[in-house]
Amino acid sequence: MKTLFRISLAAAMTLCTPFLQAADELDADKIAFQALSPVVSALLNADDVPELMERAEKLEDTDTLQAIAVYLAASREDPKQVLAPYQVAALFARRGDDKLALRYLQEADDRGLWFGPLLAEDEDFSELRNTATYKSVLASAQERYKKIAVGKVGAISVLNPPAGIPAPQACRPVVVWLHGYGINGELDESDQPLADTGAIILGINGTEMLNATNSFRWIGPGFEGTQKAVQNGLKELEAQQCIDRKQVYLMGFSQGSQHAGALLAQHPDDYAGALLVSPGGRQPTPTVSKARGKRVFVINGKEEGPGNQQMTVDFLKLFSEGNEVKSRTHEGGHFYPDDWKTSFPQALLWLMDREA
Template sequence: MKCLFGFALAAALLSCAPALHAATADEVEDATFPVLSPVVNALINADDAQDLVKRADAMEDSNELQALALYLAASREDRAQLRAPYQVAALLARRGTDEMLALRYLREADERGLWFGPMLAEDADFADLRQTPAFQSVLANAQRRYREVAAGRVGAISVLPPSPGVVAAGACPPVVVWLHGYGINGHLDESDQPLADAGAVLLGINGTEMIDTFDSFRWIGPGFDGTHRAVQDGLDALAARQCIDRKRIYLMGFSQGSQHAGALLAQHPQDYAGALLVSPGGSQATPTESKARCKRVVVVNGREEGPRNLRMSEDFRRLFGEGNQVRSRTHDGGHTYPEDWQVSFPQALRWLMGGDG
């Protein structure tokens, strides 16, 4: 990546150029170092183009020009990169003065096989370009590719049974359906084993729409019916493999997945027996009415979460507070699992499934 140093540094210098024309060399160096330092450090320490993109993502909110320099470097370093030229186009379009250059990089992303059509269709950065023939052509190509890429990935399931020796009550085991947060996926691994060892088959499901990488998904609206269908389809696929107790289906979610899990229990209580809601979050409104009665619900959130997440946690506590058994916990952290989750979450699941927990 050394060949890209000059380009990236020159781009970063643009942010302070107007104030430097009359400065001495020492003053220029002192003034530009804070601007150049993050870009230089990223170029020196990044493992590859993908790492550069991650570092650019992290700095985009604080300094768009620094991020632009890294996206450009990643785009030139790896011609297979899709997100790098896409992000360059988005940042240039956001400025409002570089529309032709933005379309150039958007077409470059298209030539490389841009496939995240849903993300492009709603990206506010391209609002002023949305009606141009060039944008519409790229969008059509991306939406076509998305249908091909998403097939077999959206709604795909991951299954984790209890460890040998863990006995589940009943002829067929209950199921805990795991709904992931925004931007991740439903893949389960050995770190999730304590959840399955609460005495249920753990079922992870990929969200209802891919975002911008093969392993990032979200649960889309409007409403929550699409998520309900995805969960039921996942349960049908699991039932085709093994016996499960459809009367004992429990929901567990984090962040956006937690909001959707709570909404599914409120709106479809005939299909779900209870829910563990961890740090609910999301852009949709929390349901204001619940059909759930005689259900067990656990709501967990961090004390240091943002105001919207704190409000949503309280909304769900109130929503299920009438006619259900609700347990609540606020831990000392933020929008994350509590440190003791490998112990406390299995306890919560055992309580949901009728134990003392």
């Protein structure tokens, strides 16, 4: 990291020169220290490129020039890093420096920029969309995305109940897990308490990748893309083992929770109930539900934001007619409650009419 530090400190000094020229009446050393200290701290304390990226992201909220300096450090330390020059381009565009923005956007493209859908909607580049460089980079990124997304978007992960839990005479029930924005449907041993209910847990990656191959979201407009992904995932699972199609339950968190609730409301013949944890998202919540005779459990945190609080209210109202609805508010915010390893399985057992 020594070479990295020398290069990046020089870059930071160059970027921060305007601060030194802006106020001659102030002590130049003090101004330099104030401008450079967050950058120097990031460079000295980061162990690797991922940590540099994390520190740069945090600096974006306070000073874009400082963030640019650290992103440049990460970019130079790892010549294969795509996101670092992309973020530099976005920050320069945000500052109105079109020339440097396009330069680093092209550098990201030269390194294999692939997250075309994200680039297409990135408002930082709104003033550059008619330039030849932006159009060329976007076209290349969209083509790369098509190839990289294959086998990742909509991919499933399966967690089976322990062998000691006897299977019912019919096939096992299934809980379909819809993840939140920016994560994925990969299941691991930490999710085992959910499968201890006797249900097969089916995780599904979202319908679009973001800027990493393990980061997904559920895209609109509407919820039909998610419905297709869930049904495809169930078909793939059904080809592997026997499942009870009349006992398919939805469980989601945040954006995945909103989509889970919408699927139950709009496609009630496909699902038996839903556990909605901290519903959130930017799409409008459905105002009409076809669901009748279903069980719905809604959980949210007392410290959730106003939008998430309202979405919880909206879903409770949406399913209030003709369904059995429960709700719980825990003391935390937009995350799992501390007792989720017991409370979530209990909620699932209630959905399946098999309370412990």
